[in-house]
Amino acid sequence: MSERTSGEREGQGGARVPRRQASGEGSMRSDPPLAALEPGRSFSGVYACTRKDLLVARNGQPYLAVELGDSSGTITARAFRDAAALASGFEQGDLVEVVGRVERFRGERTVELASIRRADRSAVDPRRFLPATARELDELDGFFEALAAELACPVLAPLVQLFVHDEGFREQFRLAPCTREGHHAYLGGLLEHTVAVATLAHELCQVHPWLDRDLLLAAALLHDVGKTREFELGAEIALSSEGALLGHLALGQRMIEERWSALAADRTAVGPLARVPAADREARFQSLLHCVLAHHGPDQLPSRRFRSAEAAALYRLNQLDTAVGAWMGGPVA
Numbered sequence: 001m002s003e004r005t006s007g008e009r010e011g012q013g014g015a016r017v018p019r020r021q022a023s024g025e026g027s028m029r030s031d032p033p034l035a036a037l038e039p040g041r042s043f044s045g046v047y048a049c050t051r052k053d054l055l056v057a058r059n060g061q062p063y064l065a066v067e068l069g070d071s072s073g074t075i076t077a078r079a080f081r082d083a084a085a086l087a088s089g090f091e092q093g094d095l096v097e098v099v100g101r102v103e104r105f106r107g108e109r110t111v112e113l114a115s116i117r118r119a120d121r122s123a124v125d126p127r128r129f130l131p132a133t134a135r136e137l138d139e140l141d142g143f144f145e146a147l148a149a150e151l152a153c154p155v156l157a158p159l160v161q162l163f164v165h166d167e168g169f170r171e172q173f174r175l176a177p178c179t180r181e182g183h184h185a186y187l188g189g190l191l192e193h194t195v196a197v198a199t200l201a202h203e204l205c206q207v208h209p210w211l212d213r214d215l216l217l218a219a220a221l222l223h224d225v226g227k228t229r230e231f232e233l234g235a236e237i238a239l240s241s242e243g244a245l246l247g248h249l250a251l252g253q254r255m256i257e258e259r260w261s262a263l264a265a266d267r268t269a270v271g272p273l274a275r276v277p278a279a280d281r282e283a284r285f286q287s288l289l290h291c292v293l294a295h296h297g298p299d300q301l302p303s304r305r306f307r308s309a310e311a312a313a314l315y316r317l318n319q320l321d322t323a324v325g326a327w328m329g330g331p332v333a
Helices: 083-087 137-149 156-164 167-175 189-207 213-222 241-265 278-293 309-328
Strands: 008-010 016-018 042-056 062-070 073-079 095-105 108-118 231-233 237-239
Touching (some): 062 108, 137 156, 156 241, 189 213, 213 309, 241 278
Parallel strands (some): 073 108
Antiparallel strands (some): 008 016, 062 073, 231 237
């Protein structure tokens, strides 16, 4: 076998896969860790606001007291000038852009704030503030791609590959948590959980070969794609506006349908998909959506029951990894 180039890595089964730039690399700003700040030092940076209070000093003047945090620890900060105006520019739970000077007060480090305001979270790597998976993301990526490559169905395989080859989606997929406070509630948790469920699906089909392997495996790979749009990442894992209004099931259905429409509209497509009758393609697609929409149980369905063994299997496999993930934990600070 020839040597891999520096821009490639080896996925599951020896597959050669382009190495992805990790989310947050390159364009993201780098600020001094809070634990490294020494008294007498002026600094600026973006940090998480973990506490915010507008208080009154002994002289009757208001002052702003906040707690700043990052993965290295926390530090208290205060502003005595323009306290009310500064306090109006951000809320607890925001990422804040800070300019200040580290001092020592009663034996503890504290920050005297010159300015503090809400920061643009898109320019900041959330891994500075949030726990992340202990697993190697490149390895998980390789498993995801290798499992997708197992699909042979002329309808489902090209649909899944549209997700595999979507670089924007893949970067979000690598970074996203699976939940805010439940199982896999850390960066990379979604990819970790998806690979686990898809691997379980693949193995289950070895035990029960009468199952439709391509349907179950495709559904396992796509069942939680909506979670890439359900959350906003910053000082904490928060719901996005569409995540709060729609939830990941509806978002996932929309994402899958958008790619299905693009696939169906591609008049240049040739090969096995083009030879499948339109009615059969649509039936196959609807079976996939049924599994995805039922993976939290039959109560999510209009009929209140599973319409395929594959849908029931995905529900149970998702439950299994959810329970194990909640029990084992797994993030690192």
